[in-house]
Amino acid sequence: MTENLQFDSQGRLRHFLTIEGLRRQTLLEILDTAKSFISVGQREIKKVPLARGKTVVNLFFEASTRTRTTFEIAAKRLSADVINLNIATSSANKGETLLDTVRNLEAMHTDLFVVRHNRSGAAHLIAAHVPAHVHIINAGDGAHAHPTQAMLDAFTIREHKGSFDKLKVAIVGDIQHSRVARSQIHALNTLGVAEVRVIAPKTLLPTAVERLGVVPYTDMKAGLDGVDVVIMLRLQLERMRGAFLPSEQEYFNLYGLTPEKLGYAKKDAIVMHPGPMNRGLEIDSIVADGPQSVILPQVTNGIAVRMAIMALILGGSPNESRSRAPRASE
């Protein structure tokens, strides 16, 4: 169902809801397109006219300044008109409220909805009910998926490490509850990363996590040994109250990324974090601001990657089913 929902009847990418079911070719096409959008952000006039006349609604049922802002900038750099809506989630009649909201916005001739919701499957639900000309991008749904974050992480890894096939990547933190980790695992495996490791206390590792195509570790030293990329996850503080963890200090001692622990990784390993960071909880400031950190380039890359995804779904992704038409005129 997921795969069908993301593609139109001609097999073109219509929505971007999850990495699952996407081919390596599609992911590479997104990364290649994003690469060319990087230069747009470096120009005096940071705009191209691809989405001129299109209306993009950032529909955020869950607070997120950073992600919403990067989607907003991405859409504006494509020359789209952007509206931001932050809607508090109502606990009652959630499905009905969600679809009613979307139908009302649809009536205003919206072309693309960027949806964030604290319920897994919210973006899929909307995608299943919008007419053919309306596109949905999932900007994070519950503990399920955050596919654009995974793509910007993959982009940042490729920018710093070149190809994926020889890399060892470690994802550290709350794997159990992280939509970011789930999407990263799917993206990295689809892109052909040699080994994806997850490092977390047992309480934050899903059961049978190996089925996702990862090697689990509960010890940082062993897990970071010889890796090329370290991805730290944000620790939700409510997990402390949920008895998943003993104390903040103990978590930092065991799993916080310090210069000493980073020393187990390769010398040229890069450090990533989807943000916002809890300094002193999952990452030491010395590492976060250090020479191996690519946390700020991740933010910059996020705009180009989101521009690429928007452009591909608004214009149709030709690689899924049909050959490329020749250049416009000559």
Add this chain to the structure above:
Amino acid sequence: MSQSFDINAAIDRMAQQLRELNKKQAVMVGIHTGGAWIAERLHKQLALTDPLGTLDISFYRDDFTRIGMNPQVKASNLPVNLEDRHVILVDDVLHTGRTIRAALNEIFDYGRPASVTLAVLIVREGRELPIEAQVAGEHMQLNKRLQAKLIGGPDHLELKIQESHA
């Protein structure tokens, strides 16, 4: 099917016309991919001092919503500030004029040039926009169903004539 005409001679004619226009201080910009190959040759022949620029007009196409994103987009590279400069815009084939329209729009997003001179290897009929080349290597009559495309660049340029899929 390949069209037999001497590409090197056509480039020489373009260089001669550009010399006559006295565009020595101009900035040369080639449109990906064929235009960039021709521009590379002309840039050398004219011994222009400013580095050569290249444009990929994929982000400026007017048919984007009909045929989608080109997955082989190459980033545009304009190493020189275009503000108040004389620009020589180079492409391989001038047909409908839509590529040049897109290129002009992109150039103006980098700055306001003093002038733009259009130089193309082949001019064919079928204009859909009021755009003409000041410099042309060759004029060609082609059935409107056919597409002219430069291949084999940058070293072994050849003109390929094929059925258009547009």
